Amino acid sequence: xxxQDKYRDLINIWIIFIIxxxxxxxxxxxxxxxxxSHSIALKNQCNxxxxxxxxxxxxxxxxxxxxxxxNLGDDKLxxxxxxxxxxxxxxxxxxxxxxxxxxxxxxxxxxxxxTLAIKGNYNQIGRFINTIERKDIRFQFWEIELSxxxxxxxGIICKIKGEFVVL
Amino acid sequence: MPKSVGLDLGWGWIKAVxxxxxxxxxxxxxxxxxxxxNRDEKELYISKIKELFQSINLSRDNVIINIRGSFIxxxxxxxPSSNKDxxxxxxxxxxxxxxxxxxxxxxxxxxxxxxxxxxxxxxxxRKEIEKQxxxxxxxxxxxxxxxxxxxxxxDAFLPHPWMRKKKNFAILDIDAYSTGILIIKHGEAFxxxxxxxxxxxxxxxxxxxxxxxxYISINLEKLxxxxxxxxxxxxxxxxxxxxxxxxxxxxxxxxxxxGYKIGLGNPFLYHNxxxxxAYNKRQNPVYAQALGLAVKGLSKKGIDLIPYxxxxxxxxxxxxxxxxxxxxxxxxxxxxxxxxxxxxxxxVSNSNKELSNxxxxxxxxxxxxxxxxxxxxxxxxxxxxxKQLTKKMIPWSEILYDLGxxxxxxxxxxEITTESRLVTTGTxxxxxxxxxxxxxxxxxxxxxxxxxxxERKFKDIVIKNIKGEAKCEFKISIGI
Numbered sequence: 001x002x003x004q005d006k007y008r009d010l011i012n013i014w015i016i017f018i019i020x021x022x023x024x025x026x027x028x029x030x031x032x033x034x035x036x037s038h039s040i041a042l043k044n045q046c047n048x049x050x051x052x053x054x055x056x057x058x059x060x061x062x063x064x065x066x067x068x069x070x071n072l073g074d075d076k077l078x079x080x081x082x083x084x085x086x087x088x089x090x091x092x093x094x095x096x097x098x099x100x101x102x103x104x105x106x107x108x109x110x111x112x113x114x115t116l117a118i119k120g121n122y123n124q125i126g127r128f129i130n131t132i133e134r135k136d137i138r139f140q141f142w143e144i145e146l147s148x149x150x151x152x153x154x155g156i157i158c159k160i161k162g163e164f165v166v167l
Numbered sequence: 168m169p170k171s172v173g174l175d176l177g178w179g180w181i182k183a184v185x186x187x188x189x190x191x192x193x194x195x196x197x198x199x200x201x202x203x204x205n206r207d208e209k210e211l212y213i214s215k216i217k218e219l220f221q222s223i224n225l226s227r228d229n230v231i232i233n234i235r236g237s238f239i240x241x242x243x244x245x246x247p248s249s250n251k252d253x254x255x256x257x258x259x260x261x262x263x264x265x266x267x268x269x270x271x272x273x274x275x276x277x278x279x280x281x282x283x284x285x286x287x288x289x290x291x292x293r294k295e296i297e298k299q300x301x302x303x304x305x306x307x308x309x310x311x312x313x314x315x316x317x318x319x320x321x322d323a324f325l326p327h328p329w330m331r332k333k334k335n336f337a338i339l340d341i342d343a344y345s346t347g348i349l350i351i352k353h354g355e356a357f358x359x360x361x362x363x364x365x366x367x368x369x370x371x372x373x374x375x376x377x378x379x380x381x382y383i384s385i386n387l388e389k390l391x392x393x394x395x396x397x398x399x400x401x402x403x404x405x406x407x408x409x410x411x412x413x414x415x416x417x418x419x420x421x422x423x424x425x426g427y428k429i430g431l432g433n434p435f436l437y438h439n440x441x442x443x444x445a446y447n448k449r450q451n452p453v454y455a456q457a458l459g460l461a462v463k464g465l466s467k468k469g470i471d472l473i474p475y476x477x478x479x480x481x482x483x484x485x486x487x488x489x490x491x492x493x494x495x496x497x498x499x500x501x502x503x504x505x506x507x508x509x510x511x512x513x514x515v516s517n518s519n520k521e522l523s524n525x526x527x528x529x530x531x532x533x534x535x536x537x538x539x540x541x542x543x544x545x546x547x548x549x550x551x552x553x554k555q556l557t558k559k560m561i562p563w564s565e566i567l568y569d570l571g572x573x574x575x576x577x578x579x580x581x582e583i584t585t586e587s588r589l590v591t592t593g594t595x596x597x598x599x600x601x602x603x604x605x606x607x608x609x610x611x612x613x614x615x616x617x618x619x620x621x622e623r624k625f626k627d628i629v630i631k632n633i634k635g636e637a638k639c640e641f642k643i644s645i646g647i
Binding site for chain 1: 504508512560583
């Protein structure tokens with residue numbers, strides 16, 4: 001029997017059938033594997049996105065907390081007056097003239113120049129200034145004048161010049 | 168494990184033995200073929216073979232058969248050379264003298280070379296072989312090999328002590344219509360013969376047995392005499408097997424009247440065949456040829472009268488049968504796997520759809536939150552600025568406290584003011600602040616005491632003015 005005849009006899013219709021059957025199974029398996037790989041990739045993507053969203057949510061909460069903690073709201077004038085009146089109440093020093101000028105640029109931030117006058121004794125004035133310093137660090141005073149001239153010895157008038165930093 | 172089925176196609180009985188490679192008896196059985204019926208003999212034979220195979224569930228793989236008849240001839244010859252090529256050349260050259268008057272195309276032959284140099288050659292008419300194969304095809308049997316006459320008895324009794332001692336003896340297979348005789352010379356198969364007595368079957372009982380014994384004995388004597396004269400072969404030993412090996416009086420007659428030595432006809436014993444517990448060992452001599460054929464099927468050697476082209480087509484047919492079986496199994500397997508895979512694929516696809524939607528949702532949610540990064544950066548800058556402001560802050564309450572603390576008696580403050588000047592330090596412009604304390608005191612000493620107290624806290628103290636001894640006015644400048 002010639003070699004060609006031998007191979008012709010070996011490759012009968014059943015062999016072709018077997019090859020086709022197995023090819024179908026292999027083909028479908030490949031599709032399933034591809035689909036499953038895609039599924040894993042999507043799950044990983046979901047996990048990554050969830051983690052990022054979680055991180056962003058945490059940051060959002062942190063930002064809100066920090067804003068509250070450092071009192072970084074936009075309500076500047078009401079914040080300034082609120083702090084001054086509360087300091088005055090606490091220290092029992094009387095609030096006099098308050099002058100707040102327009103915003104001035106200072107590089108990375110802006111400032112509101114403030115001039116205010118308070119009346120009381122030495123301790124009351126000291127307590128007033130201390131209360132403001134503790135309450136809000138954005139109050140920066142660079143000139144203080146205590147005098148008894150205007151009160152004729154009945155109390156001290158303290159004129160404070162400074163600025164309120166707008167971050 | 169490889170198996171082999173020996174199918175002994177006798178005229179009165181069809182016998183079958185199935186063994187495995189461990190020489191374990193798997194199946195054994197026989198079926199009677201009735202004669203003188205109205206049915207076609209060939210059809211009857213086919214139906215009996217089918218019945219036998221079905222009844223004991225015989226395997227149809229590796230079936231070895233034998234065929235008997237006047238169209239079969241088995242003889243040994245002494246070729247000039249035992250070399251295969253030389254032998255084949257001698258055979259081709261001598262064929263006319265070996266089987267005179269028969270064209271070579273009409274004959275199927277096969278041979279087996281023995282260690283002594285003798286060749287056992289079996290011949291059969293091609294047409295008869297093809298008829299036999301056609302008949303077996305109707306029973307869905309494709310034989311692996313066809314043995315001639317009763318040559319299978321040689322394989323059946325190969326481990327017998329007489330074979331090992333290279334004795335001369337004969338093996339008789341006594342059946343209903345004939346007795347097959349295999350002559351063994353010096354432990355090798357020499358020739359096969361048949362004694363026919365079909366006409367005696369009509370008679371039954373003791374009379375038939377008596378006639379049968381006499382007929383077999385006389386013809387056996389004649390045959391042995393022939394071999395003695397022609398081949399100088401003296402046979403005194405006989406092994407008796409077959410369905411009618413236990414005819415009452417046969418052994419006695421052969422022993423006493425003719426002086427033959429009768430050996431045990433149990434091939435199962437010599438091959439150490441593992442028999443099942445319920446098996447009846449008395450039946451062993453009946454299946455001698457069937458066992459011999461089965462043993463030959465395991466060794467795959469010896470005489471094979473299947474024509475080469477039919478053998479090749481059988482191989483292809485078997486191959487096709489096997490591949491068809493595998494194809495069916497693979498179709499079922501592939502079908503089931505494919506269905507399972509498709510279900511899995513559908514489930515995975517649905518899951519992927521949901522996941523894709525989820526990813527889209529999460530992406531848009533993430534987009535909506537990305538502004539936080541900007542706010543965070545802004546907040547970080549603000550906090551950085553706040554930190555810097557903390558460093559720059561003048562602690563006025565602390566300064567006022569230090570100025571007011573430990574003020575000795577006799578000191579009265581008039582005014583506390585602040586002076587600020589811009590000072591260049593290198594490339595930077597800095598605001599320098601000084602606190603000016605103005606007041607009265609009862610004495611200069613008290614002022615000095617006050618200054619001493621201040622020096623504990625402040626370093627840069629400048630006395631601007633101290634006027635007067637008693638009721639002294641002072642002006643002190645303190646650098647912050």
